[in-house]
Amino acid sequence: MSSRVASRGSVMANAIYGLLNPIPFGFFVAALVFDITYARTGVVQWGKGAAWLIVIGLLFAVIPRLVNLVQVWITSRRTALRADRLDFWLNLAAIVVAIINAFVHSRDAYAVIPTGVWLSVCTVILLAIGRVIIAAQAPAGDFGHE
Template identity: 35%
Template structure:
């Protein structure tokens, strides 16, 4: 008999909450980079406002995703035994910390809210999320986290 895969502890109707929430902050943080670039090119202040709003929404939903992710991480010891899970969590913690700094940078006035610090922070967060997203997919597709035995991913 096959042993069950590590399971998501925070779930609704069998669907992991972490996986449902994560796309929202990822889109918000990528959108922040896009709107930062648009502001850098056009100097239209509305783009800087969009960046601040996207960062704020991304951070709020990130807090919920972190909570669900931590419940999963500490809810099944087999997840904690996977090295990839630790790297995924640490990378996301760094991206979240940089985003918190970035929201304060974006609260400054005009040009200094985006160029250069806000733009650099946004780019760093997107790069980190690319890596941690890859690792998160590895947890599901390679390690079977949150996938029932016999299900195809």
């Protein structure tokens, strides 16, 4: 969410969004690292750890998306930028891919690779592209404020 859109929403919603929005990205990157480590070592605990990280990332991903949904699509429909909407769709697609990835990780440990790795890569790439788009639209000197 750009600062132009975020300034129109409630202060509490902006605080919740700013606090929770970066957390899923960290969990999904960690899950990707765990998946790659599992693919390289074959130690089942890395795969199980990745499964937990994906589920926790999904739990933290839902609330910021709901706040973003209200602020970009309902409250600030006319003032929301195209980049804000694209970021919303990229994050939503990443959540859908992560849900599929959670189901893949619920299978037998040896059935997770390589599908789990590719789904983790897709999730991280979608989230990263959304971050880059939002950062590119921010005015100069406004990169630290979401």
